[in-house]
Amino acid sequence: MIELLSGFSSRTGIYDFMNSPWGWPTLESIHFLGLCMLIGSVGVFDLRMLGVGQGIAYKDLHKLVKFGVVGYLLNVTTGTMFLTTSPDQYIYNPAFQTKMLFMLLAGLNMLWFYATTSAQVKATKATASLLNRAKVIAAVSLLCWSVIIICGRLITYFRPLYHWCFWC
């Protein structure tokens, strides 16, 4: 696995770019900007579903989500570049493993939203309250993204395994 990721990084020139003087901080900046786009679209829509900003139509605000998709793609691209440059720093890192788990949960939560609730939410009037299910989905989404940000910090800052990693 490590060899596969490292080989991909070397062959594509990612490794050289990331190890150039400003490669890593530039990619970190783009990664965080992508995250801000996600929070500014998906996070804002979640907050709206939880009752903030009454008067904005759900259908209208949902149009911001396309920026969340752009932010997500930026994050996946830059995240892959981090991972393939130093795979051993990530694969065995419990903060990264937790981050991936919550990304999976956020993805499943999104699928649940679009499969069961999205149409009803978009059809709800701007002044009306939503189903409890929609509020649960919004709260889970906000929780997942918050944990993802916290784990992102844990990966790069330090790994206090003895504090929290019960599987290490």
Next chain:
Amino acid sequence: MQILSRIEETALSIWFRESGAAFFSTLTLHSLAMAIVVGINFAIAFRLMGWVPQFALSPYSRFYQIHWIGVIVIFLSGAGLLLAYPAKALTNPIFYLKLIALTIGLIIAAWIQHRLDRNIITEGEHQKFKLIAMASVILWIITITAGRFLAYTHSVLLASRFF
């Protein structure tokens, strides 16, 4: 440099620097609050620039309550991080770039909120608002980038090492 060294030797600075939990939670809170503040500013800027279809702007001002709570957290956590490593930030020009971009970005946010609260964004002003929203996006990009580069560009970590 001597003043910075004295700050580094205070009990609070040592606690922030050497207690893993204190520094880590402050750093995490700073990141979370930055993501919320920049995210909300991005969303309003995208709407003002016409990148998303028109929707009522005035109710959007309610998101600013969360935004300003985020700003308070940014300044409190930022003060904690500064207290932990004062020389690292204060001897780095990029720190001042971040501070200036952040301040102007917040002034623009307050100005937009003021207009939204009073519902005084008129059709004739749309062009002006597009430019202001664009400036806001650029300033937030500078703030984030400067913040990330701060960790890589410092020339001094601790002033006390010089004495």
